Amino acid sequence: MNIAEALKITGCAVKEKAPMKDYTTFRVGGCADVLVLPETEEQLVAAYRLCVEQGIEPFIMGNGSNLLVSDEGLGGVVLRVGPNYSHIEMPDETTLVCTAGTKLSDLCLFALEHSLTGLEFAYGIPGSAGGAAFMNGGAYGGEMKDVLLWCRHLDKQGRIGTFSGDELQLSYRHSVYAETGYLITALAVRLQPGDKEAIHRKMRELLQRRVDKQPLDLPSAGSYFKRPTGHFAGALIEQCGLKGFRVGGAEVSEKHAGFIVNRGGATAADILQLEDSVRQTVLEQTGVRLEREVQFIGRE
Numbered sequence: 001m002n003i004a005e006a007l008k009i010t011g012c013a014v015k016e017k018a019p020m021k022d023y024t025t026f027r028v029g030g031c032a033d034v035l036v037l038p039e040t041e042e043q044l045v046a047a048y049r050l051c052v053e054q055g056i057e058p059f060i061m062g063n064g065s066n067l068l069v070s071d072e073g074l075g076g077v078v079l080r081v082g083p084n085y086s087h088i089e090m091p092d093e094t095t096l097v098c099t100a101g102t103k104l105s106d107l108c109l110f111a112l113e114h115s116l117t118g119l120e121f122a123y124g125i126p127g128s129a130g131g132a133a134f135m136n137g138g139a140y141g142g143e144m145k146d147v148l149l150w151c152r153h154l155d156k157q158g159r160i161g162t163f164s165g166d167e168l169q170l171s172y173r174h175s176v177y178a179e180t181g182y183l184i185t186a187l188a189v190r191l192q193p194g195d196k197e198a199i200h201r202k203m204r205e206l207l208q209r210r211v212d213k214q215p216l217d218l219p220s221a222g223s224y225f226k227r228p229t230g231h232f233a234g235a236l237i238e239q240c241g242l243k244g245f246r247v248g249g250a251e252v253s254e255k256h257a258g259f260i261v262n263r264g265g266a267t268a269a270d271i272l273q274l275e276d277s278v279r280q281t282v283l284e285q286t287g288v289r290l291e292r293e294v295q296f297i298g299r300e
């Protein structure tokens with residue numbers, strides 16, 4: 001029995017030769033040999049442990065909003081801890097516990113419904129809660145670090161464990177999970193009681209700022225480059241006159257130079273070539289070396 005057939009026995013939906021452009025916000029990339037879409041913790045644990053038994057290390061993805069997939073696709077198994085695996089609970093008056101696949105925006109709406117403040121900054125980040133914890137996602141002066149209580153995970157042997165507080169090692173777009181490679185299955189955030197109308201107003205305001213400033217009408221993976229110390233990547237790129245610069249279907253956004261957008265039909269090769277040109281020009285003209293924030297995955 002091949003791994004795809006074996007994984008189906010865990011109850012997970014399994015797709016072979018799954019086009020990753022359908023599972024990433026960049027809408028780019030070749031196929032995953034095997035894509036697994038668990039819906040419950042039991043299915044997720046069973047699928048992960050089966051991979052461990054078979055000596056396969058699956059690539060773990062969330063909502064695919066920070067990924068650039070190779071045109072040649074991905075070998076092995078991709079485990080999508082995404083919207084199919086979504087559930088939120090409220091064990092006490094200020095704590096929300098959710099499965100890692102829950103959309104961050106759904107978690108924000110749940111907090112709003114219960115008049116809890118602290119998560120407004122995250123409204124509009126198009127990732128999963130697990131992806132946001134992994135990346136210590138943040139915006140408009142807030143970050144997951146401010147609210148994250150603990151993450152439950154599966155370690156490399158498939159054993160269940162938890163990290164909380166300092167163990168999470170949260171810093172700029174980084175958590176301990178970038179080093180351990182463990183799979184986050186669930187997490188808890190601690191919020192504060194607040195005024196529902198004020199929370200709603202702030203969420204609307206921040207979303208409007210995104211709509212005004214970001215090219216949300218075109219596929220992208222958000223800010224393409226990390227924020228260089230003391231600078232903003234978008235400002236440096238704009239200063240170098242690169243807004244609207246294109247390679248194939250990939251373009252430095254006219255609206256926000258920190259975004260590379262897919263104008264239609266972009267390949268990963270177009271995007272990587274554009275990235276190289278931007279990095280080189282910015283280095284030559286400003287002396288600052290830009291580093292990719294978006295994660296490139298798949299066959300080179």
Ligand SMILES: Cc1cc2nc3c(=O)[nH]c(=O)nc-3n(C[C@H](O)[C@H](O)[C@H](O)COP(=O)(O)OP(=O)(O)OC[C@H]3O[C@@H](n4cnc5c(N)ncnc54)[C@H](O)[C@@H]3O)c2cc1C
Nearest residue numbers: 062063064065066127128130131132137138139184221222
């Ligand atoms: C229009 C747009 C706007 C954006 N704005 C912001 C913003 O304001 N702030 C910000 O921080 N980001 C922003 N992003 C980037 C992105 O949404 C975040 O980085 C998000 O946290 C990624 O979550 P994801 O579920 O999509 O993860 P993916 O892109 O699927 O994966 C990203 C990384 O997380 C790992 N990962 C995902 N889920 C798990 C899990 N359950 N267990 C272990 N590892 C996991 C993956 O292995 C991968 O290394 C934006 C993106 C877009 C497209």
